[in-house]
Amino acid sequence: MVAALNSSNNSATAIRVENLCRYYRMGETVIRAVDGLSLEVRSGEFVALLGSSGSGKSSVLNLIAGLDRPTSGTVIVQQHDLAKLSREELARYRLHTVGMVFQSFNLIPSMTLAENVELPLRFAEVDRNKRDGLAKEALTRVGLQARMNHRPSELSGGEQQRAALARALINRPQLLLADEPTGNLDSRTGTEIMKMVRDFNRQLGMTVVMVTHERALAERYAERLVFLADGKLITDESNSAGAIAGTADAGAEGVRL
């Protein structure tokens, strides 16, 4: 499956979402967070999901991440039909196929950066002696090798998000899902994080789906902008600036990790 990630192979479908619905019941009323969404993402693509708050963009991301199950419809990621996976299989899917970053970083405060980054390796039962090297490599990639033994609270927001990125790619997933990764950051560090995400997309060939409400950032880095409102797809447009930025050195490096 790793072979499918090469950006030269970007015609293959990474994510297929068909008629996806996710309803929540809040007392008497039913909230239609996702309401009949269909979407296809090719391998190596950088897609931004845009919309105001409550548009259902985060719900879509959680469904693709396998954190939530749809009310109806299908989500197929890298040939995995998520609806058909057991809880156990879904956990393995999250572990090996998906890397996630969040608005609030979601690092475990009691652990050092190195421990946070190697936590997915523990779940994957990677040997102890290999883990240290992999964690160090991932932290070096995001420029945090010097802060390995610091706890998240000792770091700035940008550094925490970089550590979260390192954790997201430690198991070499094909898919990076980012939920408002710059939401808690000032614009300068936000740009820094976006560059890093774009690097992962280009250099590692990771397919990226990013939820954001900052249109300017999305237009600058994403190849494709998908607008949602009330759980429905409004527009789906390719973004020339992001696409040009994305294709400028496509295939030049391939998978490096």
Add this chain to the structure above:
Amino acid sequence: MKLPDLAELAVRNLRESILRNSLTTIGISVGVASLVAMLSLGIGLQQLASRRLMKSGLFDTVVVTSRRDLRNFGHEEDRNAPVPAESRILDEPTRIEIEHLPNVMEAYPDIRFITELRYDDKPHLTMVAALPASAQSNDAFDNVQGKFFSSATAPEAILQKSFAEELLGKTPKTGLDETNVAELAPPLLGKELIMRYARREAAQSAAAQNPQAKESAFGGDHLAGSAYSVVSREQKLKIVGVADLDPESMRGPTRARVFLPLKLAESLHVMQPTDLREISRASSDQPVYSSVSVRVKNPGGIQPVEDAIKKMGFNTFSILDASRSIQQFFKVLDVFLGIFGSLALAVAFIGIVNTLVMAILERRREIGIMKAIGASDGDVKSLFFAEAGAMGILGGIAGVALGWAIGQVINLGTNVYLKRQSFPPEHFWSVPWWLVGFAILFSFLVSLAAGLYPAARAARLDPVQALRYE
């Protein structure tokens, strides 16, 4: 997740909220300590009781009497046995036969007679009994003043305390403190006693050699059996010891107060009451015993010995039946003490459930994160189990140590009290290794059981909800 990782994460999480987890662990250890304390008290008391009873020589002893002895112990099963007149005589060959049974350490005749002893030219009448050399380990001799017989044939005597008082002309005080043997002994040790006794001497009789004589025992006009004469003799005895307790305190009403070495007593051929009864049957001048005490090597194997002797045609008595009910009593006691100990552990159980449920609420987000980055339900569940188990093992170890310490303190305190009451110190507290292992294992299992619900709840946590939780 692999086990070392699991353990590492569990210990890390326990350290994170150190106060709460320490308190819970202390709760467990108090529970385990009370369990250990209760059980070791039960075990210790049981060991003390059986040690005492074993030493008393009752549990390894079978008393054998002839069925001709009409002082029957009244066993039901004996009704099927031959009628008394037809049964066997308890004589020397029989004693040797019994001694050769498996698991028998020794079989010695009970020789006892009432006779007169002179001390300082004053006569004293008392019951005299023979003691085998093995009686030395009897706990009656724990506090003996002087020493035990130098040999089984030595012309020596050990006095019971009350007889020593009588010899010294002291009247035993009624009431509080009994006279100390240590005060009684010095004036008596090494002194001489003169024992007058009736010696049975074989007479030259034609009837003794005539085998037909036995047949006519039931009919008899004419003289049957062997004839013997009875002569009065004297024997000098040296007092070597004064015993605090009666070495045969539980052997019935015929309490002896002077004890002789067994072989010496045998060689004296003192006239025994059974001699009169068996005169019609005894084939020679060989002595006939009223009863023989059989000591077994292993108290557990007393029953087969009893059965074998019964099969030979004798009555037997042992305290085995009584000991069974004592064992049963201690089993029940252990169970009750264990239940009380477990109650404390049940409180600890609730403490663990509470701590872990609190931990779930506190670590909702952390659980959500772990699930989002790929932890399975099983990983989360194992982690909570590991935390519960770690608390259980730590609490178990601390609890055993605490229980042991409590036991030592109580033991010490009680012994100070015993000493003040001038009793010898006792070790009635015992923590055997199996109890240590059992307590830690039990604590571990109880903690795992307490972790069941919290672990399942943590594993079922919806990651989307958990991540939204701030």
